[in-house]
Amino acid sequence: MTSPHRQSFADNLRNMPPSPRAQRHPSFTGAPPATVQDLFSLPPSQKMADPRFAGRDWQDILIGELASPSDVKWATMDTTVEEATMTLVKDNPANVVLVRPDDGETNKADVSTFDYNDLNAYLLVVVGLATPDEENVALYDDIASKGQEGVPIPLRSIQSFCRKQSLVTLSSTETLDKAIEVLGGGIHRILVSDDSGSIVGILNQLTLIEFFWSEGVHFPNIERLYPIQLRDLGIASKQVLAVNSDSALAVALTLMYNEGLTSVAIVDNGSNVVGNISSVDVRLLTNAASAPLLQSSCMHFISVILNERGIERGRDPFPVFHVNPYSTLAHTVAKLVATRSHRMWVVDPSSPSPPTPPTASPAPAVVVPGTNSAPQSPAPGASFGSIAASALPGAHLSGRLSGVVSLTDILNLFAKSSGLNPSDPSEQRARRRRSSSSSVRPSIDSGRASSDIRR
Template identity: 55%
Template sequence: MSSNTESDKSAKLSEPKASPSPQRSPSSSSISKASHRQSFTENLRNPPASPRHRHPSLTHAAIQDLLIHPASTSRHQNSKFVGREWRDITIGELTSPDDVRWIDIESSVEEATLMLLQSPTGVVLVREGAHTAVPIFCFDYNDLNAYLLTVVGVSRPEGDQATLFHDIMTKAQGGAHISLREIQPLCSREAIVKMNSGVNLSQAIETLGSGIHRVLVTDSTGNVIGIISQLRMVEFFWNEGVNFPTIDRLNPVTLQDLGIGVRPVLSVHSDAPLTEALSLMYEEGLSSVAIVDSGHNVVGNISTKDVRHLTSSSSAYLLGSSCMHFISVILNERGVEKGQDVYPVFYVNPYSTLGHTIAKLVATRSHRMWIVESAPQSSPLSTPATPTTTSQPSLSSGTVPAPAMAGALLSGKLIGVVSLTDILNIFAKSTGLHPSEPSEQRARRRRSSSSSVRPSVESLRSSVESRR
């Protein structure tokens, strides 16, 4: 239903010749919306219509194709990697200067947001001025989320941060120019890691498999000339894995056998305010969070990239709604696409193979997949669903019950999560490398939180076990 994915077009994996593979460039709809945005404060004053064009979904036929042929969908090999040892491939071969987006630190948050919406890597590099190619910090959707929480008054700063947060909130609500320099203390949750373009993939995969989300690629003078992200690395091994037996042999192994997804998972109840999900992601340094019902069944997914919907002229009013309403409004506006039911696929089960899981991550451009108990026999996977354009819930009726959501039966009880970090960590260890434990990076991101936000994340974390 949402992150961590993540373009705006449906990925029809059952028709690979008619549909391109997942792209790194933004959709035309995102760019069009970006050029007609209102200010943050205008959004908050004027409740507009609902947003549309969510993260990619798959048709019923595409889901079945993923289940039956997970290793054959959307794999596009590059001849230049055939016959080569992957450890000898350099990170410069996987990156391009076109991936880099720069902005000056005195530019406004609005300008940075417009650029972020069009960034193929989901990040904008902030520098002192046009004369340099050395970043001061990175501005991504996590930082935009932190800024939004501050503007609407959800953040509760402590100590010396109180004045800063209050000033930012006051200025933003007054329509004043706010520069990236002013919000820098809200950002910088992700450590800046640089590597020369000549560094080989083995060093990069150790770093990305340790929980670092991106590496900035530099030339011999230290200037940034590219970005390699976790998703880019996973895409590479997915497309070229047939050339690398040590990696490709992992695809048929189940998540359960790999020991993936055994740690407790934080989630948010579907009736909780949307700001609760945004706050949890900020405090915990998460790219997405599962939305569950009272039975702890996954009914949705919200990612930090969804914040882009809340800064456009179409959806800021949703900040005052529930998580389920935020999800259902978007999904129900999508309706039935070209006569076929469209289901978001952000979950797998313990018996899903690694290859099947990676296929979904790459197709949806997501950073995380929720692990659920096996879907019930009544799932549309075994009984094709019939388009129901006349029975779609009304957008004006408020929160839509989970059973009425298209694809609700594809879900199950939340029991774990698998991320790009987990997959790259497995890849690294399986080839004799020694990445550090991802939990260390997660703890660092939590410690770097610059404020306490409502509601209490500790209370959410303590309730996880009781709902499992």
């Protein structure tokens, strides 16, 4: 009798659970924000804040009051990538799986992580876009072969190309002033431990931003910052990398991996922001039928993302992923909280976009800044129509990309305005770029060159 077909990693994830981004993580007031419009309907000064924090200095609030044990999801080094991915895409507001050596007691120093950046790295290896150094060629080839054949791969086998995040552990009895100095310095998450040293929660940047948004009415030194415009705060960075909407999706994924980014702006031929692709979106590529998306344009993938989220034209009148220099901090934070994003793209007033052909036309090779590898050609027969940027919701509401403001920037501002001394975030950003042991081929040739927008 013929043996049953072994399901591949992608086949097993064909029926993935609903997107965690579609299930909004509850705010501290208990009501999950659905849209930016909902958040603006009640300004910070009028929201029903949590009475637990009334009359308290936020710097004296304990980290344990914000951390939730339900955010802690465990795996071991022997857990397969498929199993860890299933844990990651289920209802997991922290967007991370903690990894310990085995099922026994865990020393905090032995804890590692598996997140969407690691899943992105794994997928790039499996599809052959990763170019290892000489000593790792055999390992990459072995993982690519096993991944394509559906052979289970344990997490320990992919550690060499997973980015090593800086893991900081603080006691649940430490106060928020300690946490904001860490998170405002560019660390994305903190592990929270109890008196025995066991990990009982995760406090990440977004959770802290949500806290200050919901409870700002209690904290005058934070509340006073919300009405100020971004241009006056001076917190938006002018160093921005973007990808052209006609470029292959592989360009965006490799750029995020090489630069240690969690998201990248997608722009049209006039450098107007037309969308956003984040590392969380790679969950849409674990379906066997989705493999050709790597060869499609970024604009096509954005349409897939919007369809998966169930967004219809006109549902949210506010452009979701961008703000302008005249936007207030309140406007910016509201968008970050509503979209659960790590950054907002700063745009100047709209500029005319060069006409876009109805179908993808031949274009020069795409080279991500900082690499010099030759691009690959698309698979024979692969064809994806180019989707005009103007066809997507909010396309006429953006503008020319000129900067970016992140959760790190805002928490750094909150810390400094309160007299604290967070470290320079640029140090962590440089560390993330250095943490990979491999380079990644820049693209599958399917579109115009990526944009390197630096000011």
